[in-house]
Amino acid sequence: MEQCVHLEFEVAGNNFAQAGLASDQVKSTLKKLGIDPQDIRRVAIAMYEGEINMVIHANGGRAYVDIFVDKICINLIDQGKGIENIELAMTPGYSTAPDDVRALGFGAGMGLPNMKKYTDVFNIESEVGKGTKVEMEIHFR
Amino acid sequence: MIAKKDFRTVILDPEKCKGCVTCMKRCPTEAIRVRNGKASVNYEKCIGCGVCVRLCPHHAKLAYYDSFDEIHNYKYKIALPPPSLYGQFNNLYDVNYVLNGLLEIGFDEVYEVGRGAELVSSVTKILLDQGKIKFPVISTACPAVLELILARYHNLKDNLLNVLAPVDIAAKLAREKAISKGIPAEDIGVFFISPCPAKVFSLKLGLGVRKPYVDGVLSVGEVYMKLVPVMNKLQEVKPISKLGATGLRWAVSGGEAEAAFRGKYLAADGIENVLNILNGLEENELKDIDFIELNACAGGCVGGVLNVENPFIAKARIRELRKRMPQLDCNLLSDEGKGLEYYLWEEEPDIKNIDRIDEDRMTAMQRLVEAEKILNSLPQIDCGLCGAPSCRAFSEDLANGVIPPDTKCPRV
Known part of the structure; x- marks a missing residue:
């Protein structure tokens, strides 16, 4: 069987101070493997944006991360309010973040577009009232 | 040049070490293990931040530096006092007391590192205007932070400010000045008075320079003990300081950023805060910041473990002293008559892989x-x-x- 490091994180809702902890842990693992810094940067950005999304919109969720020799698979699953129109949500600059969140400098409408931009595989499924699932893969050079 | 792994940044006194977990738990790079009841440091991973020295309840961790007597190996001795040194003295209203004191305890010449800092500020302004370095530009004056980035945050390499440390510039200029006076190069000994172990190792190993510009690195604490008795008895205080308020402000966190940059900057100090900022930078946070000053010690260089005074008291004193200092004009660079190149890294410091298994x-x-x-x-x-x-x-x-x-x- 292919070797893989599996990491799981609980992302707490509405806790901005803790957002990024999962990303930090994943980065630290990738550095131990000697992954190219540019790939680490892509992972860090995609992962952080995903974490922040769950903090802002879904009252938290879980991150499941599988690190292989040649790629990383990140699954972000929440039981939040879901996304009504995914196409619209993927439009750069489109945001439904409340004003108080924007005042913190978040919610600029670049989260999902950035996650797509920095990953090699990006899938999103969402059901209103049930939650959202994001699947991302980044292939290492 | 000495190889990194052979250089001892901190030394353990095995008699005093009780084998507790204090230093090990707080080391930012997890470089410490307790083996057979004693702490041991993996020097490949050590960035010289001095956290373990500061925290050890048994005073078993000692920072490495040169003995004061080393100055006597040279005929012409030059002292490089850092701006933070001026915060160590009670009731000091004129920095010339410190400089004259240094001449009294055996030095032939002094060159203030704060002057080097002012030059760094002038160069930084030009570089930021040129916009060739990736934004946000990260300051490189704190060697512990620079080591940390080189060891762990390779993504941020292109953001590093490629300017020599103030002390290297001071050492370079001071040596040239002595040579131009006709003093034989081999007679000249340039000694930095360091507030922290990171500056000791960075100057011994050379960071961004082809070969080290200083001949020795002393500790603020040891020099302070020699200075105090003579400063009280000075007959005559010659006005030798060339320092301005800007250079002095470098002793405290925020001083560098404030001097160099009118745009959006942030200054973080204390190693845990520094780690936080570096992690955020990797995740593309802090998008609207243009300049980032980072200091491993809380409060900035006044917080270094080789100082004698509480960093907050030192900071208050620096603030008072600044009121009495001149604001130097911005023609510093042309006064020195050197090109921009003179102040820049002579070579890229090496990237290290401390995490890679x-x-x-x-x-x-x-x-x-x-x-x-x-x-x-x-x-x-x-x-x-x-x-x-x-x-x-x-x-x-x-x-x-x-x-x-x-x-x-x-x-x-």
Whole structure:
């Protein structure tokens, strides 16, 4: 069987101070493997944006991360309010973040577009009232 | 030049070390283990921040620096006092007392590092205007922070301000000045008076320079003890200081950023805060910041462990002193008559891989999987009893063969 490091994180809702902890842990693992810094940067950005999304919109969720020799698979699953129109949500600059969140400098409408931009595989499924699932893969050079 | 791994940034006094977990738990790069009841440092991982020296309740951790007597190996001795030194003295209203004191205790010449700092500020302004360095530009004056970035945040390499440290510029100019006076090069000894162990090792090894510009690095504490008695008895105080308020402000966190940059900057100090900012930078946060000043010590250089005074008191004194200092005009660079190149890194400092488990990614992966397996069998309370700072570190030490394979967790 292919070797893989599996990491799981609980992302707490509405806790901005803790957002990024999962990303930090994943980065630290990738550095131990000697992954190219540019790939680490892509992972860090995609992962952080995903974490922040769950903090802002879904009252938290879980991150499941599988690190292989040649790629990383990140699954972000929440039981939040879901996304009504995914196409619209993927439009750069489109945001439904409340004003108080924007005042913190978040919610600029670049989260999902950035996650797509920095990953090699990006899938999103969402059901209103049930939650959202994001699947991302980044292939290492 | 001395190889990094052979250089001892901090030294242990085994008599005093009780084998407690204080230093090990707080080391920002997890460079410390407790083996056979004594702390031991992996110098490859040490960035010289001095946290362990500051925290050790038994005073068993000592920062490495040169003995004051080393100055006598040279006929012409030049002292390089840092701006933070001026914050160490009670009731000091004129920095010339300190400079004259240095001449009294055996130096032939002084060159203030704060002057070097003002020059760095002038150069930084030009570089920021040129916009060739990736934004946000990260300051490189704190060698512990620079080491940390080179060791762990390779992504941020292009953001580094490629200007020599103020002390290197001061040393370079001071030596040239002495030579131009006709003093034979081999007679000249240039000594920095350091507030921290990071500056000791960075100057000994040379960071961004082809070869070290200083001949020795002394500690503020030791020089202070010699200065105080003579400063009180000075007959005549010659006005030799060339320092301005801007250079003095460098002693305190925010001084560098404030001097160099009118745009959006941030200044973070204390190693944990620095780590926070660096992690955020990797995640593309802080998008609207243009200049970032980072200091490993809380408060900035006044917080260095080789100082004698409480950093907050030193900071208050620096603030008072600044009111009496001139604001130098911005023609500093043309006064010195050197081109921009003179102040820039002579070579890129080496990137290091302190985290990487193995050159071969497959091997690293196998070890990491093994470590994860071990970790899952551990209590994950990071008590430190095993001699590693966390259960994760213990499992990795085991998987990497750093400790014997039959080593057991004392809590299981």
